[in-house]
Amino acid sequence: MYEYAKLFIGGEWWVPSTGEMTEVISPHTEQPIARVAAPAPADVDRAVAAARRAFDEGPWPRLDPAERIRIVRDLARRYQERVDEVAQVVTAEMGAPITFSRSAHARLPGVMMRALADLAETYPWQETRPGFYGTGILVRSHPVGVVGAVTPWNMPMLMVVAKLIPALLAGCTIVLKPSPETPLDAYLMAELIEQSEVPPGVVSILPGDRAVGEYLVAHPGIDKVSFTGSTAAGRQVAAACGAALKRVGLELGGKSAAVVLDDADPAAVAAGVQVAGLMNSGQACVAQTRILVPRRRAPEFVDALAAMVDELSVGDPFDEDTRIGPMVSDRQRERVRGYIEQGITAGARIVTGGEAPPEGLDKGWYVRPTLFTEVESGMGIAQEEIFGPVLTVLEYADTDDAVRLADDTAYGLSGSVWTTDADRGLAVAGRIRAGTFGINQAYSMDPHAPFGGVKASGIGREFGREGLAQYLETQSISGFD
Structure with missing residues (x-):
């Protein structure tokens, strides 16, 4: 049994305001x-005040970028020493199969930390340009300010790293609000921050x-919000930030398609879709669950x-052979089951899987992986994000x-897109409105590749580099020469 009775606020451990x-x-x-401490608005106030002081008066935003990069690299080294513990913790708290936890939940965040530090070393923090009127223009990048970051339960450590590390490299201070379903990996990160050279006040984790998330997003001391979650919640975040003219970044839902061309090999497609569509037991925003x-x-x-x-x-997520673990919560399990029932009612045909619980699993929030055919594009199971191990097959006439x-x-x-002709695949990819795409693979989460979406x-x-720029403001100075 883990127990954290305090909150990490401004680099120190505080008893929550409500206890x-x-x-x-x-x-x-x-x-x-x-059992973990439950934050309240008063704790957010304390965290934002600490971040505000650290940004307005402290050394962090004023350090040379090279010094911030050095401190982040040291944090990455400390993280690597506990990477096995991260995998165990994430599997315990959200049920991800341990093999997936080792690779994606634990090792990938460490890779991202080091790679983002590499990118920061080559970032043009300051450059001169010839002005149109004959005088020089100096263009500088400055940290955007105090960041409020909200992260989800499905990829908890990766999303913490995705927001924390660029913010630190940019010189921002940050208040992180991880999901209450998966707080344990966030506490582990707090311990690493405490041991690092990150100055007091720069990081809080609640x-x-x-x-609490709504209060943080609307807080007047926050300059930028970075949110990962559902599209419905993202709209509310965008409205709050728009009213206050805060900078905002939103990584929201998906209902992605795996486009199988007529020259593709069925066995290769099935093996690829196992990863692309069913990674993390289907609980992934990038999951390609519409198979065309x-x-x-x-x-x-x-x-x-x-x-x-x-x-x-399907079964015990700590079993090395398990490929589909439980849903994160009973509510999520019932949501997925509801979509399976909805698909049947709409007239789609189940080839394998279904509503009944997996055999032998009378405890735990499990759903049988399910494959639908005879799916029409207008059906709910083809349009709405299910966030579980449910695949839909749609047939098409031509490219x-x-x-x-x-x-x-x-x-x-x-x-x-799945094909034996990479050039043909590239042509098809360029015609589809999606922020990230893979040819004969799922989007690879390459730390050098910008990640995000279009439309909803x-x-x-x-x-x-584009991700780091989200935490920076640009200043231009003319007439200096």
Whole structure:
């Protein structure tokens, strides 16, 4: 049983203003695994005040970028020493299969930290340009200010790193609000920050509920909000930031398509979709759960996909053979089951899976991985983000029809194209409105590649040089020469 009775505010541990604690429940056993401090608005006020002082008066924004980069590299080194612990913690708190936790939840954030520090070393923090009127122009990048960051439960440590590290490299101070479902990895990061050279006041971490997040987003001491979560919540965040003219970055939902061209190999597509569509037990915003297949070859691809889904091991997330773990909460499990029922009612056909719980699992928030065919694009299971192990197969007539179907959604976060002709795949990718795309693979979360969506999938980018720029303001000075 983990227990954290204090909150990490401005680099120090504080008893929460209310003294209340919340329980963290294992998605596998349905039993408590931790008790953590519950923040309230007064704790947000304290954290924002500390961040405000550290930004307005402290050394962090005024350090040479090279010094901030050095401190972030040291933080990355400390993180690497505890990477195995991160994997164990994330699997315990959100039920991700341990093999996925090791690679994506634990190792990838460490890779991102080092890669983002590399990018910062080459970033043009200051440059001169010839002015149109004959005098020089000096262009400088300055930190945007105090950042309020809200991160989700599905990729908890990765999303903390995605916001924390660029903010630190830019010279910002930050108040992080991780999800209350997955607070334990955030506490681990707080311990690493405490041991690092990051100055007092620069970082606060308050795992809180929706009300705490809303209070943080609307707080007058916050200059920029970075939010990852649902599209519905993102609209509320955007409205609050718009009213206050705050900078805002939104990484929201997705309903991504895997476009299978008529020259693709069914076995290769099925193996790829296992990752692209069912990573993290389907609880991923980039999950490509709409599988678009050519009508004349549809039976081949459906058979290959069904065989893949049938072979997936569902169960204890700490078992090395498990590929599909539990949903993060009972509410999430019921949401996914509801969509399966909705698909049946709408007339789609289940090839494998369904509403019944997985065999032998009478405890834990499990859902059988499910494959639908005979799906029409207007059905809810083809339009709405399910966030669980549910795949839908849609048939298309030709390439133009495939592109139309891929774009026939409010979202535009990710996607992929599967083909033996990479040039043909690249041409198709360029026709689809999505912020990230893969050819014969899911989007790879390369730290040098900007990540984000279009349409209802968000505003702005994370990772890459573009992600760092989201935490910077640009100042131009003329007449200096």
